[in-house]
Amino acid sequence: MPVKLLESSLYFNSLPVSLRQYLLRENGSGLIAEFKRKSPSKGWINQYAPVERTTLGYMQAGAAALSILTDTEFFGGKNEDLTTARRFNFCPILRKDFVVDEYQILEAKSIGADAVLLIAAVLTPEEINTLGRLAKSLGLEVLLEVHDGEELARSANADAVDLVGVNNRNLHDFSLSLDTSLQLAAAIPNEFVKVSESGISSAAAIGQLREVGYRGFLLGEAFMRNARPERACAALVQEIAALPKPAVAS
Ligand SMILES: O=P(O)(O)OC[C@@H](O)[C@@H](O)c1c[nH]c2ccccc12
Numbered sequence: 001m002p003v004k005l006l007e008s009s010l011y012f013n014s015l016p017v018s019l020r021q022y023l024l025r026e027n028g029s030g031l032i033a034e035f036k037r038k039s040p041s042k043g044w045i046n047q048y049a050p051v052e053r054t055t056l057g058y059m060q061a062g063a064a065a066l067s068i069l070t071d072t073e074f075f076g077g078k079n080e081d082l083t084t085a086r087r088f089n090f091c092p093i094l095r096k097d098f099v100v101d102e103y104q105i106l107e108a109k110s111i112g113a114d115a116v117l118l119i120a121a122v123l124t125p126e127e128i129n130t131l132g133r134l135a136k137s138l139g140l141e142v143l144l145e146v147h148d149g150e151e152l153a154r155s156a157n158a159d160a161v162d163l164v165g166v167n168n169r170n171l172h173d174f175s176l177s178l179d180t181s182l183q184l185a186a187a188i189p190n191e192f193v194k195v196s197e198s199g200i201s202s203a204a205a206i207g208q209l210r211e212v213g214y215r216g217f218l219l220g221e222a223f224m225r226n227a228r229p230e231r232a233c234a235a236l237v238q239e240i241a242a243l244p245k246p247a248v249a250s
Contacts, residue, residue: 003103009110011086016139019092019115020162020193022064023216029240030206032094032195033058033233034067034220035085037076041174044076046224055085057230058223062237065092067218070111079111086112094143098122105135115141118161120151121171132160143195147171147180149187156192164188165195165218178205185212203239210246 006012023030035054038044055066068085069077075096082095095113097104100122108116116135118128132142141162146152147170156164166181166188176199188194195216196209206217222236223229 001107003106006106006110011112012110014112016141017090017092017114019065019094019141019143019216022092023163023193023195025064027245028064029062029237030210030215030217031063031233031237031240032065032067032216032218033061033063033223033229034069034096034218035077035081035229036069036096036220036224038074039221040074041169042221045221046227046229047076049224049227049229051081051084052088054229056088057228058233059089059091061230061234063091063233064216065094067094067096067220069096071097079107082113083111092141099131100127102131102134105131105138105140108135109138109140113140115143115163117143117145117165119145120155121145121147123155125154125157128155129157129160132157136160136162144192145197146184149184152184152187156189158189158191161192163195163216164192165197165216167197168200169198178208181209181214182212185214188213203236203243206240207243210243215246
């Protein structure tokens with residue numbers, strides 16, 4: 001679609017909803033509930049849950065924000081899924097995709113996203129700077145995904161990035177370890193809201209992550225592997241409410 005048409009979309013000039021603010025809300029769950037039908041490691045997870053009922057249910061359950069996979073090949077998503085979620089929800093929506101060029105940033109805004117993901121493993125620091133600044137100029141927030149201290153050190157540029165996400169999934173062998181987040185937490189400067197991504201399924205894990213400074217928790221499979229993902233989300237929100245309150249963010 002030509003850029004001019006993207007810019008004429010209903011959502012292009014709409015006010016963004018801040019993912020940062022929703023994650024930092026007092027008494028909030030910090031959950032970023034993800035809608036994904038399949039994944040490269042598992043194949044199909046859920047072919048049938050409708051995006052309307054699932055995303056509305058996630059938010060009614062007490063999630064802080066939504067993440068919508070728009071990649072078709074690996075995750076079975078499409079742009080229309082995000083726009084559908086947008087029509088049903090006022091919360092922050094993260095567009096989850098493999099962003100490599102500026103067009104995808106404009107596209108994210110035009111389909112109704114509030115935030116985009118930039119993956120340090122596949123982008124140079126210069127690309128992160130250019131793509132992140134463009135996103136911010138459109139009012140989108142930027143979640144930078146890292147796996148280790150080296151990626152963090154070279155890519156976490158405050159002019160281009162709002163939140164740092166640590167992916168617990170090793171992209172080479174798909175193995176999961178919460179230790180990735182636990183070990184990297186202290187190295188992430190406090191100006192970024194800290195998000196832990198992947199392989200999280202219990203309130204106990206979220207309690208541990210909160211203790212080291214995480215305020216956002218991105219969960220996909222733990223919800224989507226259920227026929228009614230939103231019910232699994234509601235159950236987890238209840239358990240999170242019983243955890244000790246996180247310390248006030250510095
Ligand atoms: O389903 P999980 O293990 O809860 O993970 C969710 C999310 O972190 C994962 O989907 C993800 C993290 N980074 C990504 C980058 C692209 C696509 C997907 C992802």
